[in-house]
Amino acid sequence: MPSFRFLNLALLALALCGAPAIASAQSFSEPQRREIEKIVRDYLLSHPEVLEEVSAELSKRQAAAETVKHEAAVTRNAQTIFNSPRGVTVGNKDGDVTFVEFFDYNCGYCKRAMTDMFELMKSDSKLKVVLKEFPVLGPGSVEAAQVAVAVRMQDPTGKKYLDFHQKLLNGRGQADKARALAAAKEAGLDMAKLEKDLASPEVRATLEENFKLAEDMGMNGTPSYVIGKQVVIGAVGVDSLREKIGVARCGKATC
Incomplete structure (x- = not known):
């Protein structure tokens, strides 16, 4: 047969x-x-070269379909992705391009991604950056993210949050509640208020919002990004991120 x-x-x-x-x-x-x-x-x-051509064409069509799917998801969720009060906004808050990063405090690649983010902010004064906790690597990650949300709740400027963020991501060992609290204390947060805010429904609501967004956009790991209408999965490096910012800003990699 x-x-x-x-x-x-x-x-x-x-x-x-x-x-x-x-x-x-x-x-x-x-x-x-x-x-x-x-x-x-x-x-x-x-x-046999025909099979290579078919494989290349299939990959091209799949990538195009994925792009369309991502753009639709970003359009559906634009307000929550870019302007939710549950995100931490740093960089130029009135920037012309918004760079959104979903991260996990136990993600090794997220440490490199943090370096990329700071380099982009330093070199691009028009870039708005939004950070969203996306704890996918176990209970310790969830605990660390919960503390991070409580940090955000008492720091509307994002300055102490960013200090906390650096200390925890750059710390050695597994991120969990204890390490996150230590990083928060070192960053100068009000620890009594932090403990109180940890029990707030806002903590759970923030993480649920972030997970819902990630699911709708097909994000399955960290770091993941939304830049303009583009969804980017993985630590693609600062040069690739800069090109995608250019596409979002002026329609081409270099403006």
């Missing part, structure tokens, strides 16, 4: 690469299917 899946894929390969159009596999009789499969197999063995 011939493989109909192989036949359909092979017909697709030929169609995508400019071969004469062939009807769907289901429209042929059994002998015709066997003959066509032999012809297609022989063709692909003689022209």
